[in-house]
Amino acid sequence: MARKTGSHSEITGPRIRDAAQKLFARHGFAAVSMRQIAAEVGVQAGALYLYTPDKETLLLDLLKTHMDDLIADWVSADPGGAPAARLEAFVRFHIRFNLERADAVFLSYMELRNLGAENFAAIEILRRDYETRLESILSEGAAAGVFALQDAKIAAFAIIAMLTGVNTWYREGGRLSRAAVGDLYWDMVRRSVAA
Amino acid sequence: MARKTGSHSEITGPRIRDAAQKLFARHGFAAVSMRQIAAEVGVQAGALYLYTPDKETLLLDLLKTHMDDLIADWVSADPGGAPAARLEAFVRFHIRFNLERADAVFLSYMELRNLGAENFAAIEILRRDYETRLESILSEGAAAGVFALQDAKIAAFAIIAMLTGVNTWYREGGRLSRAAVGDLYWDMVRRSVAA
DNA sequence: TATTGTATTGAACGGGCGTTCATATAATCT
DNA sequence: AGATTATATGAACGCCCGTTCAATACAATA
Numbered sequence: 001m002a003r004k005t006g007s008h009s010e011i012t013g014p015r016i017r018d019a020a021q022k023l024f025a026r027h028g029f030a031a032v033s034m035r036q037i038a039a040e041v042g043v044q045a046g047a048l049y050l051y052t053p054d055k056e057t058l059l060l061d062l063l064k065t066h067m068d069d070l071i072a073d074w075v076s077a078d079p080g081g082a083p084a085a086r087l088e089a090f091v092r093f094h095i096r097f098n099l100e101r102a103d104a105v106f107l108s109y110m111e112l113r114n115l116g117a118e119n120f121a122a123i124e125i126l127r128r129d130y131e132t133r134l135e136s137i138l139s140e141g142a143a144a145g146v147f148a149l150q151d152a153k154i155a156a157f158a159i160i161a162m163l164t165g166v167n168t169w170y171r172e173g174g175r176l177s178r179a180a181v182g183d184l185y186w187d188m189v190r191r192s193v194a195a
Numbered sequence: 196m197a198r199k200t201g202s203h204s205e206i207t208g209p210r211i212r213d214a215a216q217k218l219f220a221r222h223g224f225a226a227v228s229m230r231q232i233a234a235e236v237g238v239q240a241g242a243l244y245l246y247t248p249d250k251e252t253l254l255l256d257l258l259k260t261h262m263d264d265l266i267a268d269w270v271s272a273d274p275g276g277a278p279a280a281r282l283e284a285f286v287r288f289h290i291r292f293n294l295e296r297a298d299a300v301f302l303s304y305m306e307l308r309n310l311g312a313e314n315f316a317a318i319e320i321l322r323r324d325y326e327t328r329l330e331s332i333l334s335e336g337a338a339a340g341v342f343a344l345q346d347a348k349i350a351a352f353a354i355i356a357m358l359t360g361v362n363t364w365y366r367e368g369g370r371l372s373r374a375a376v377g378d379l380y381w382d383m384v385r386r387s388v389a390a
Numbered sequence: 391t392a393t394t395g396t397a398t399t400g401a402a403c404g405g406g407c408g409t410t411c412a413t414a415t416a417a418t419c420t
Numbered sequence: 421a422g423a424t425t426a427t428a429t430g431a432a433c434g435c436c437c438g439t440t441c442a443a444t445a446c447a448a449t450a
Contacts, residue, residue, distance in 0.1 A: 002397075002399050002446080003444075003445045004398065004399090004445085004446080005445090005447095006446090006447095007397050007398065007446075008397080009397070012397080012398095027308060028223055028224065028226075028305075028308065030225035030226035031225035033437060035437080035438090043397095043399090044398070044399055046398075046400075046440075046441080047397075047399075048439095049438095050397065055438070055439095111223075113221065113222060114222075150379055150382060154371075157360060157363075160360070161359065162353045162354075162357040164356065165355070165360075166352075168356070181349075184345055188353055191389065192383045192384070192386050193383075194386065197428050198414075198415045198416045198417080198428045198429085199416080201416090202417085203426090203427085228406075229408060239429055240408085240430095241409080241410075241411085241428075242428050242429075244408095244409070244410080249408080250409095
């Protein structure tokens, strides 16, 4: 009993990442063993090392992929043009993107501490990049007089934290639809920076 | 070599909780061993079991104490009276309280998942209590016409998430004082709910 | 169909885990 | 001073950890 019938690296690889993301988000990086991940995939623990050099790199790949996707998706969702329209697009984009990837978002906030210093720094740079994109919209709007704010950087932090918070309470099939949540948050964000 | 000179439960007990809180926040509950906590205190692992029945209960005690303190401190900080004044007090209180207890706050958000179902539920009730206190201020202000908001519960979630986010970026000795941060956030919160 | 390369097993490695307990010493009480 | 109680040690329990690797079964190629 060695190689299994129908086994392919293009199948097993993604399944390992999916299982790891789900389990890390549910129980925490340190609480999940390589054997648990392997069991979820239906494989022995040793097989995981065909796909990752070690456990920390598996986590790093998940975090890096998430941040890369976040930035790339925002770049294509950004309508450009007037700051107010771009800010509204940002609010709706951030909520939608994060709700679609609750596990990855949770991981990215909670498990950074399990990375070594240089891996940590690499992820932080990506996060800072994303934050700066929002900050630029705010600064531009303030310069144009359509927003009134005292500190664009802090406003960006505040808005992102507020929007990311949706993930802690939103439940599919609950009182509010995703669109309704977008409307509510856009209303609050708009007023908090309105000139 | 058994009992150490100068040993007292009133001393060792708090030192164990302090060490556990610091290490859990830094590395995660599952990643920290009882032996590491004991070493931080300067005692052997077995001695910890004089102070807690097991590791999970140690975590539960930290989370429960934090939430109890949060509610009790807000109850005494709440000025009562006009909703706008109460909301301002809440904003400044939440930021100050959380910055003073960064480790406990981080734990309360990240390590709930390491609790069993009934312990989890007990902490959730306390969190809901705190959230409801803010929600009441918002509802009261909306009814009095001093606030304009579409949904008091969601507004409360949004405000708390925004304020708690300060902990992720604030650094002592940085560009902004705590008081300045309070001013900035109060300005944004005020405008987001202003009538 | 024979061969080559890929994907996987399963056992093993040294080590750390949470927890228990018999034992011993320090502090306190009578 | 002597007896009692509180506080701690340190060794041991069985178990699970991340990781490695020779052996092997399947898939792809020729």
